[in-house]
Amino acid sequence: MxxxxxxxxxxxxxxxxxxxxxxxxxxxxxxxxxxxxxxxxxxxxxxxxxxxxxxxxxxxxxxxxxxxxxxxxxxxKPFDFNYFEELYDLRTVLEREAVRRLCALPPLACAETLTALKQFWIDAARLDDGNAVSTQDEGFHMALVAAAGNQEMARIHAGLTEKIRIIRRLDFTREERIEATYREHALILRAIFQQHTEEAQRILTDHIAVSKAEVRKITLHRLQQARLQPVE
The missing domain is CATH 1.10.10.10 (Winged helix-like DNA-binding domain superfamily/Winged helix DNA-binding domain)
Incomplete structure (x- = not known):
């Protein structure tokens, strides 16, 4: 509800x-x-x-x-690894479809739609705070789906995004993931702007797969470490 x-x-x-x-x-x-x-x-x-x-x-x-x-x-509820992996699978399906639709837009319209994402992930100075980047990463993927123009798809995606938020927070406790996120988001956006559908979908799929792999790495120790880190 x-x-x-x-x-x-x-x-x-x-x-x-x-x-x-x-x-x-x-x-x-x-x-x-x-x-x-x-x-x-x-x-x-x-x-x-x-x-x-x-x-x-x-x-x-x-x-x-x-x-x-x-x-x-x-x-x-204790972590259900299979449940989270299924959510990531659904997320991948929705975001690949969103990318396909964005690549089909006229280039100018697509560029205007994704201007804010380009400004943050390509043009602006990078953040180094994991919690802040985690929030922005979530916004990036939700914005891609919303920009595709299907409100029901965006609603479903927003719901599953919230459910995997705890995994996303764990994923951004490592500095290398922050660096990789900036790099991969920029690659995804550039491929979309150039209307390279297959390339954009491939980069996006690989990008999500890395986060999905984190599900099986969750341990009580990692959760305890995350608990000690302030979250805005």
């Missing part, structure tokens, strides 16, 4: 705030896969009653972030 869908029919704005706070805790590794907690613990920490906490947890359960533990409250 999307935030927009909830906001249309919910009277409890407080539950939305709890939901957003808990989701940010998950993405920032303050709540880690396998962590267990009770509704009372969360209510005390967030200074709210159990009712908005319970509603927020139901939303997060529906979205696959938490699960009920029999007789012991709730827990952040």
């Amino acid at each position: 999307t935030t927009t869908a909830r906001s249309k029919g919910r009277p409890e704005a407080l539950a939305e705030k709890v939901y957003q706070a808990l989701k940010q805790d998950i993405f920032a590794f303050r709540l880690m896969p396998g962590d267990r907690f009770s509704e009372n613990e969360l209510a005390g920490r967030l200074a709210v009653s159990r009712t908005p906490v319970r509603q927020a947890l139901f939303w997060l359960e529906h979205e696959g972030y938490v699960e009920v533990c029999f007789r012991s409250g709730w827990q952040i």
Whole structure:
């Protein structure tokens, strides 16, 4: 259920705030896969009653972030490697199609559509903060899909992008990944501008495959290290 869908029919704005706070805790590794907690613990920490906490947890359960533990409250769902890999497979399909559509646009129209991406990834000075680059990387791929002009495709892509955000954050804890991201994004954009569809799709596919490979490298130690790093 999307935030927009909830906001249309919910009277409890407080539950939305709890939901957003808990989701940010998950993405920032303050709540880690396998962590267990009770509704009372969360209510005390967030200074709210159990009712908005319970509603927020139901939303997060529906979205696959938490699960009920029999007789012991709730827990952040452990990593399901196959699930994340399937999300990456779907992401690849959607983004390859988006690139194909962008390459079919008139060159001038395509260049105008992707001006902001060119300015950031090719023209501007590079950032060296992993969290900031992670956010911009997410925006790059969402912008490509949105620019292709299919709103339903963009909606589905945005949903799966959020689900793999935690993997993306882990991927950008290494300096070499920041360098590679700038280089590969520039190559993708140049191939699109030149209407080299197969080349753009190949670079994009290889680019995503590197992130997908990180899924199988996730360990508790890496998560603990990420937890120690501040996330904006």
